[in-house]
Amino acid sequence: MSTTYGRFPGARPRRLRTTPAMRRMVAETRLHPADLILPAFVREGISEPVPIGSMPGVVQHTRDTLRKAAAEAVAAGVSGIMLFGVPEDAKKDAAGTAGTDPDGILQVALRDVRSEVGDDLVVMSDLCLDEFTDHGHCGVLTPDGRVDNDATLERYAEMARVQADAGAHTVGPSGMMDGQVRVIREALDGAGHQDVSILAYTAKYASAFYGPFREAVGSSLKGDRKTYQQDGANARESLRELALDLEEGADMVMVKPAMPYLDILRDVAESVDVPVAAYQISGEYAMIEAAAEKGWIDRDAAILEALTSIKRAGATNILTYWATEVAKRL
Secondary structure (H helix, E strand, O other), X not given: OOOOOOOOOOOOHHHHHOOHHHHHHHOOOOOOHHHEEEXXXXXXXXXXXXEOOOOOOOEEEOHHHHHHHHHHHHHHOOXXXXXXXXXXXXXXXXXXXXXXXXXOHHHHHHHHHHHHHOOXXXXXXXXXXXXXXXXXXXXOEOOOOOEOHHHHHHHHHHHHHHHHHOOOOEEEEOOOOOOHHHHHHHHHHHOOOOOOEEEEEEEEEOOXXXXXXXXXOOOOOOXXXXXXXXXXXXXXXXXXXXXXXXXXXXXXXXXXXXXXXXHHHHHHHOOOOOOEEEEOOHHHHXXXXXXXXXXXXXXXXXXXXXXXXXXXXXXXXXXXXXXHHHHHHO
8 A cells, every 4th residue: 555645545634633732833723812892781770780680690780890891801902892772661762872882882881881991892882773772773764664775874974973072983884774884984084083993794584593682772673674684595695785875985804793603704805905804693693502411412622613613614703692701811
């Protein structure tokens, strides 16, 4: 039998798997704390954190506990925090005006976090109306109940200005309105916020895995968002959205969800020269936590495997509710 390299027995790939040190040395993909961004929820009118039942270990923060979470993230080496505001139900209305109130919960939280961590953490804000509307949609509705794209863009422009005024380093438009990146970029520049960057939710799919997030933000949504979020059957469409977002001025782009759309993430990462984020969403988190709670999987190993798969597919950064925990372990 030939022993020429490339054939058995001369070629034995298992030689590079013999010990933990060997596997670590030849690893092709490495997670780093700076890869991670922590999504965090802050709820108005509470005095203690409120656990999110469908997301074990995640809470709706008070202003004080949010500040502590931000400081803990900095200490662990996490690079960013993405803030979501949860207003009191009585403050929700059809136009989501609490989302553009300078004293609304999200703007207050942005100021709190910036005062706590300064520039040591990239402070990001979700730029969308869904948490603040009484109908739960990501924009303004027409009389027949459809989301009015262009009227919504006017609200997004206002939202971008107040979030930047409150201290956001980065805004994350997540509503999937056509033209949103251009309108937001023009609004920021016109208000003197040229240095505030845009993390565009470029390929955001209408997914069944968002379920626990609805609880996290106290969503009032009835129905679905399939007329503006992408159809999970489509891949090429995401590249069209990508080209538009880049042309309109996106500084970074995102694929959401992450694991069910690793093929999309790979396509996007191979097509651009800007940072690419992926959001490991609430349903992805909840599945692992629930299976681990039942003893069906090794929790810590599954978390690292899932995050590594997202990095391997091409993500520069990963939004994950495990960000601080994993950063401490890395």
